[in-house]
Amino acid sequence: MTIINDQPHVLVIPYPAQGHVMPLMRLSNCLVERGFRITFVITEFIHDRLINALPEKGKELVGINLVTISEFTLDERKDQNKSDDAVYSNLPAELEKLIKVNESSDSGKIACVIADETLAWALDVAKRMGIRRASFIPVAAGVKAFVYHIPKLIESGVIDENGTTKIKEETVMWSPNMPSLKTAHFMWNCMAGLVSPEIMFQTVIDANKSSKSAEWVLCNTFEELEPAALALVRNLLPIGPLLSTNQVGNLWPEDSTCLSWLDQQATRSVVYVAFGSIAIFNQRQFDELALGLELLGRPFLWVFRSQSDLFGRPTTTFPDGFQDRVAQIGKIVAWAPQQKVLAHPSIACFVTHCGWNSTVEGVSMGVPFLCWPHFADQLFDGDYITDTWRVGLGLNPDEDGIISKDEIKRKSNQLLQSAEIRENALKLKEMAMKSVGKGGSSSKNLELFLEELKT
Structure with a gap:
């Protein structure tokens, strides 16, 4: 057995869009730096964009194996509702095949599946196959806290069980230490025509369920940035800010x-x-x-x-x-x-x-x-x-x-x-850098997650 097979093997699955691929690619780089091997699962369309956007100095990612499953038709890519339907109907079986192929090859047994929280099916597949699983939250911890509050919004009559808002212009104070929200600004009510409110609301509900079934819920934030939100959702593990020195994960070529x-x-x-x-x-x-x-x-x-x-x-x-x-x-x-x-x-x-x-x-x-x-x-x-x-x-x-x-x-x-805004911004920068530095809150959380993975 070669030394590469002694490295823990993690399967990472982002939702196929720029804002989801990039942070999970950055997390993957963090894991590679700590001795893990990564299989990064994407659609063919996203794979082509990712490869074409890489710097000319190299067309490969050290320690990260890009693997494609399924593919959207052109019609599905242009219609977000059809695209989402394709993701949820086509990919679970493809992922199960991929896991079986990996585990029967030199790649070795998969220690964990890390999936975007919108891909609840991926965690279902991992659970069914006896693989440890982590959900990744691509939004603020505060947004996740708000999603956890949805049952209370239904109970209080602000929305119905389908997410339909009963009072269009109400401002909701849903938690004393969190920003209030206009009902028109609930995320499923303001999708700019990209996704129907009904589909978006169901996606939010499904993502909430996937987080509950995960052993770890990782979030690109840090404790000092969102203390009130993290207090409301205690199972979140903040490991951010996820930053990069090589900019890998973009889907468009950069103009340097x-x-x-x-x-x-x-x-x-x-x-x-x-x-x-x-x-x-x-x-x-x-x-x-x-x-x-x-x-x-x-x-x-x-x-x-x-x-x-x-x-x-x-x-x-x-x-x-x-x-x-x-x-x-x-x-x-x-x-x-x-x-x-x-x-x-x-x-x-x-x-x-x-x-x-x-x-x-x-x-x-x-x-x-x-x-x-x-x-x-x-x-x-x-x-x-x-x-x-x-x-x-x-x-x-x-x-x-x-x-x-x-x-x-x-x-x-x-x-x-505004000198005040500039000063506040610099204070947040200092907190962010401290959190990912040696002994920082996010560094400790990431190391805790990795140590638990190895056990």
Whole structure:
């Protein structure tokens, strides 16, 4: 038997989307550094994107074996409801086959399956095959605490058993130490047409069940960031922030020229603008964003995709003459090495959709936020940023639901002039780095999980 087979073997299964693949890839790298072998299970579509986005210096991942199962049709990829149906109907049998093949080969027995919490079926397969299992939460612990509160929302009559909200504009104080939520902002009620409320609500319920059946529930957060939420969900094991030095896990090729461009800018002068992998603006809102950045009159780095690669929705175009007018102060790229960008000393603030991965990265780099949440848990994260941690400001839409160029300029200037927000952001950065340092809370939790895996 070779030494490689003495290494514990872990099967990792993300939900097939950017915001789910990346943190689990970062967790996989942490396990590899500690002597584990990883089989990383993805669909063929995600595999191709992941490989194509790797740095040119190498097309392989040390210690991580990428394995594909199933495949969506083009029609399923463009329709999120059909995509979810394909995941839940096709993949369980494929995963069981994969586990049997691995355990009968030189790869050796699988010590644990770590699966995205939305993939309850994966943990069911692992349990049925006698394999230890961990659920990974790709959202804030606070969101998980809110999901645990759903039975009480039903009992109090705020929603029915299908998640349908009975009072559309009510604000719910669901826990004394947590941000209140408008009923319209419940994650299944604000999916921007990507997934129906009924399917999203059922996904949330199923994910809750999967967490309860797992031996460990891992979360990309740290104790000092969400103490109130972690007190409400005591079985969560915070192991974040999950950060990376190699940026592996992105599904789009990065434009590293933005880093050399940042080198030429003054300290804390650049507004960084990025809205994740899914958010798409209509043309009117896109124009206001572009003109708002121009109106600022300061350097900006804008991550802009011409269209959604996943859903193929119509593209937006820049206002007439915009690119020529901002050529001396603006840098526009299709995708950026975000963690490196946020760590750069020239970054002044982060205009963000408030996705959890972006939120954790911004917190870890000590960058103030200008919050522009779009759907799902992003609204919850935005409240965390502005009201709980006080490390950012929110943008307010006008009577037509548009965030105007004047609002962008006004809030940006207010944010950049706030010494209090800057100080709060730096304090959170210090906490984040301490948590993953030697003897830190998250480091201890990760080591505890790994030691239990070896027993």
